[in-house]
Amino acid sequence: MLNVFSEGDIWMDTTAILPLIGESLVDDPEERHFTILMRAAVDAGLLLFVTDGVVEEVERHLNLAVAYGHNRTSAWTGRVPFLYSAFVLSGRPENEFLDWQRNICGREQPLQDVSDYLADEFSIETKSLLEYSDAASLELRGAVQELWNETHERRRQRGDYGAEQGTRSRLVAHDVENSVGVIEYRRAVGPSPMGYLAWWLTFDGTAMKMKDHLRERLGPQAPASPVLSPDFLTQLLRLGPLRTAIEQDLRVQLPLLTDMSVNHYAPHALLDLARETREKSSSQNERVVRREVRDAVNRARQQMGPAAVGGVRAMEDRISASIKRQSPG
Numbered sequence: 001m002l003n004v005f006s007e008g009d010i011w012m013d014t015t016a017i018l019p020l021i022g023e024s025l026v027d028d029p030e031e032r033h034f035t036i037l038m039r040a041a042v043d044a045g046l047l048l049f050v051t052d053g054v055v056e057e058v059e060r061h062l063n064l065a066v067a068y069g070h071n072r073t074s075a076w077t078g079r080v081p082f083l084y085s086a087f088v089l090s091g092r093p094e095n096e097f098l099d100w101q102r103n104i105c106g107r108e109q110p111l112q113d114v115s116d117y118l119a120d121e122f123s124i125e126t127k128s129l130l131e132y133s134d135a136a137s138l139e140l141r142g143a144v145q146e147l148w149n150e151t152h153e154r155r156r157q158r159g160d161y162g163a164e165q166g167t168r169s170r171l172v173a174h175d176v177e178n179s180v181g182v183i184e185y186r187r188a189v190g191p192s193p194m195g196y197l198a199w200w201l202t203f204d205g206t207a208m209k210m211k212d213h214l215r216e217r218l219g220p221q222a223p224a225s226p227v228l229s230p231d232f233l234t235q236l237l238r239l240g241p242l243r244t245a246i247e248q249d250l251r252v253q254l255p256l257l258t259d260m261s262v263n264h265y266a267p268h269a270l271l272d273l274a275r276e277t278r279e280k281s282s283s284q285n286e287r288v289v290r291r292e293v294r295d296a297v298n299r300a301r302q303q304m305g306p307a308a309v310g311g312v313r314a315m316e317d318r319i320s321a322s323i324k325r326q327s328p329g
Contacts (some may be wrong), residue, residue, distance in 0.1 A: 004242060007198070008045075008046050008047070008197045008198065008199065009046070009047050009049060009129075009196070009198045010041065010047065010049065010199050010200075010201050010233075011049045011050065011129065011178055011182055011196075011199070011200050011201070011304075012048060012050050012052065012054065012060075012124060012179060012200075012201045012202075013054065013060070013175075013200065013201065013202035013204060013207070014054050014057040014058060014174075015202050015203035015204050015266050016034075016203055016233075017050060017054060017058055017118070017124075018061065018078070018082055018083060018204055018229070020032050020034055020035060020038060020122055021058070021083060021104065021205075022082065022083055022086040022145065023035045024121070025086055025087060025092070027090075027267040027290075028074070028091070032054050034230070035122075036238070037234055037237070038122060038124075039122075040237050041233065041237060042123045044237060048123060048124040048125070048127070049121065049125050049126070049127040049176055050115075050118060050124055050125075050127075050130055050195075051126070051127055051128055051130075051174065051178060051181070052111075052126060052128055053170070053173065053174030053178070054174065054178070055111055055114050055115050055126055055178055056111060056170075056174070057171070057174060059082060059110045059111055059113075059114045060103055060117075061081060061082070062083065062104060062105060062114075063103050064081045064108075065081035065084035065087075065097070065101065066097070066098060066101060068080060068081050068084050068158075069084060069094060069097050069098065072094075076184045079114035080271060083204075084097060085270070085271055087100060087273070088271050088274045089191055089270060089271070089274055089293070089294070090293075090294065091278070091288065091289060091291065091292070091294050092289030093275070093278065094168075094275070095163065096214070097125065100113040103117075105117065110238070114318070126128065127183025128177075129177050129178060129182065129184075129185060129267065130177055130178075130181070132182075132183075132184035132185045132188060133176060133177045133178070133181035133184060135184055136180045136183070136184050139178060139216065139217075139218060140183070140223070141176065141180055143214055143217035143218055144175075144176050144180050144214075145172060145176050145212065146178050146217070147173075147209070147213050148175040148176060148179075148206070149171045149172055149205065149211065152168045152171050153168065153173075154171050155168075156168050162272050175204075178202075178226075179200060179202050179226055182198050182199065182200045182226035183223045183224075183226050185198045186198050186204040186223075186226070187223075196224070198226070198227060199226060199227070199228035200226040200227055200246055201228050201229075201230065202227060202228075202229075204228065207225075207227045208227060208229070209262065210225045210226075210227055211224070211225035213229075225317050232256065274293050274296070277292055277293045277296040278292075278293050280292075281293070283305065286309060299310045
């Protein structure tokens with residue numbers, strides 16, 4: 001049942017990297033739950049990687065956040081970049097975002113800067129999977145590419161990242177490299193008595209459908225899904241053989257589940273509230289201002305409810321809970 005490893009390789013998706021960076025804005029280190037989880041993984045002997053494509057996506061996200069900061073008008077289309085909203089909702093002044101962003105990457109070699117930042121801050125190294133994904137069968141690559149093409153086309157149509165065809169194509173290529181690359185990497189390194197030695201850590205809902213999709217397209221010979229959910233990793237570190245390798249203080253802090261609702265994209269109304277609160281509290285010292293902003297945002301989140309704050313995922317959770325409550329017995 002448990003494909004547990006005392007040593008293993010985990011490639012991380014952009015959906016897992018952005019929350020890590022965003023958690024650096026949380027003042028209390030004990031509240032950085034995802035950061036604690038990944039530190040525990042490293043302590044347990046797991047190796048963390050990202051592909052060059054993920055580094056590119058993180059750099060592009062930061063670049064988009066800077067662009068949003070220069071153009072905060074009603075003409076902006078699409079969602080507010082996650083890291084920008086995380087910065088504002090942490091209570092920090094917007095005019096300091098560029099300085100914070102420069103701590104992650106500069107102008108001359110931004111991709112190398114992001115790669116260095118991930119290695120220095122989180123022990124995440126950059127390692128390509130193209131050698132493995134390019135060697136996969138046409139059937140496997142085609143099936144995976146079909147899944148991601150459909151997904152990113154839907155996201156493009158609803159305005160998640162603009163209308164550029166090139167953007168969609170690159171995102172598809174990056175997801176294919178990660179998912180197919182890990183599958184083929186497993187073949188190359190061979191089996192282990194304890195199960196798989198390579199995984200793809202992601203929050204992307206489409207990735208969770210890969211197992212069924214591959215079986216539908218490739219039949220019973222389809223490879224196992226490469227996906228590792230953060231919740232499953234949490235349970236492995238908390239309950240499995242890996243727990244003995246983790247520092248005691250980290251074992252105590254590990255969450256039962258990785259509640260990532262704080263990392264959903266924030267609606268514009270919350271950002272406006274943060275700005276208004278900061279302006280009203282401007283006569284206070286910076287520590288008090290940040291506290292006032294965070295408290296105001298938290299109160300608003302409670303009033304807005306999970307459907308408004310958390311988007312589709314929270315809405316699905318709410319509907320499921322309602323169904324359970326009305327079920328007999």
